[in-house]
Amino acid sequence: MAVSSTPFVRRPYLELISEMCDIGKKFGVTDFINPEDCGDKPVSEVIAEMTDGGVDYCFECVGLVSLVYEAYASCRKGWGKAIVVGVDTKSYVSISSYDILHSGKVLMGSLFGNIKAKTDIPYLLKLYMEKVLYFFREDPSYIYSIQYSGITSLSS
Structure with a gap:
């Protein structure tokens, strides 16, 4: 949903599982990168070349x-x-303060998408009921299964 609602022209996506690329296309992904196809180049270098400087x-x-x-x-x-959405509780990330200061980039975490449950969940349910938000429920090829029993009672 987030990918398809952005106005960007190129939307690269890093994926090892080729079957996931078809799902990504439904959400507006334009370029797929398999790290195994990058040779000796780091993925970040491939992305920087592809996007003329980075995403x-x-x-x-x-x-x-x-x-x-x-x-x-x-x-x-x-x-x-x-x-950062994924987490490994035993690992630490260390980036030099010099790089942070001079690059102008931001590194941030996002727990549950940083939603405000009281206002955002009813809004997301409204979008789902209006068939604007797609949860893969209709797509049996999606790898993961999510149960939605009682979702209509939550939105009332």
Whole structure:
């Protein structure tokens, strides 16, 4: 949903599972990068070349420290934002204060999408009921299964 509602022209996506690329296309992803196809180049370098300097937003959803660094490195200098969604409780991320100060990039976390439950959940349910928000319920090829029993009673 977030990908398809952004006005950006290029929306690169890093994925190892090729079947997920079809799902990404439904949400507006334009370019798919398999790290195994990058050779000796870091993924961040491939993304920087592809986007002429880096992306405005990069979401790290796995929780590996190495991917947090790649996400941060993939961001455009001056205003790029790396958002960490995945977590590994035993690892630490360390970025030099010099790099933070001089790059103008932002590294931030996002717990549950930083939603405000009292106002955002009813709004998301409204979008779902209006068929604006898509939860993969109708798509049996999606890898994960989510139960939505009683969702209509939640929205009233």
